[in-house]
Amino acid sequence: MRKTVVVEIEKTFCDACLRKGEEAEATELLSLATSVEGASDRAWDLCLTHSVTFGRYLIDTLGMGDGTVPQAAAPVSVPEVDERQDVTEAEPEAVAEQPAEAAPVAEVERKGSVVVAGLPDDYDVSDYRTALTNLGYKTVHKAQGDTVGIIVGTNGANAIGKLLDASEKTLPCLDTIEQPGAVRAAVSAGVLTFPHSVPAVAKVYAVRSTEPEAGSPEAIRAWAKLNGVPCASKGRISSKIREAYKADLAGKASAA
Incomplete structure (x- = not known):
């Protein structure tokens, strides 16, 4: 059942x-499981x-x-995308044309220095020095080891002293008062000449720079030195030397 x-x-x-x-x-x-007492x-x-x-x-x-140690999950491979797909090819950037380099400037041949005593009648101060520099000459106030001559012009500061110094060093001279336009002609020709004698120019410069009635002590002493007349470098100039100086000026002025 x-x-x-x-x-x-x-x-x-x-x-x-x-x-x-x-x-x-x-x-x-x-x-x-837990080992903490009272915890289930x-x-x-x-x-x-x-x-x-x-x-x-x-x-x-x-x-x-x-x-x-658990292994890190294998990196997921991501298919590479061909960046060239559906991308319009960029035109190459235009390269800026480089300016042509300037031709090197020919260096001026250095020919020494010249003492400047006054200005020629056809130049101002800055143009005068620039013209001499372009010819290859350095302008100086006192003769140096490379000085080749002295240029005399009008209103030269301490011109008599410079002429006396040039005379002691037997330097040639260019008198731009006697030969107007000489510096400009030298610039055009590219060569500077010194056709004048320093002692002769110094005597004439003393006449040019000082009036007979108002001869300065510096001019009288320079005249005395150039003409071999004994004269102290300091102190009072004797009346005899002054009279001789005035007579010489008067004679040269009448001869001119």
């Missing part, structure tokens, strides 16, 4: 599935699917439990 007996069977369901409103029989138990252990019933899923999470995070 058969008899039907109802037997209650207790099933354990997956906690993860129950949270989603599903029922799946649990096959694994995930538990976390934690455990979760999991189905096979969730057991595998959470097991992977733990392995990826903590390793295999035997000291093995």
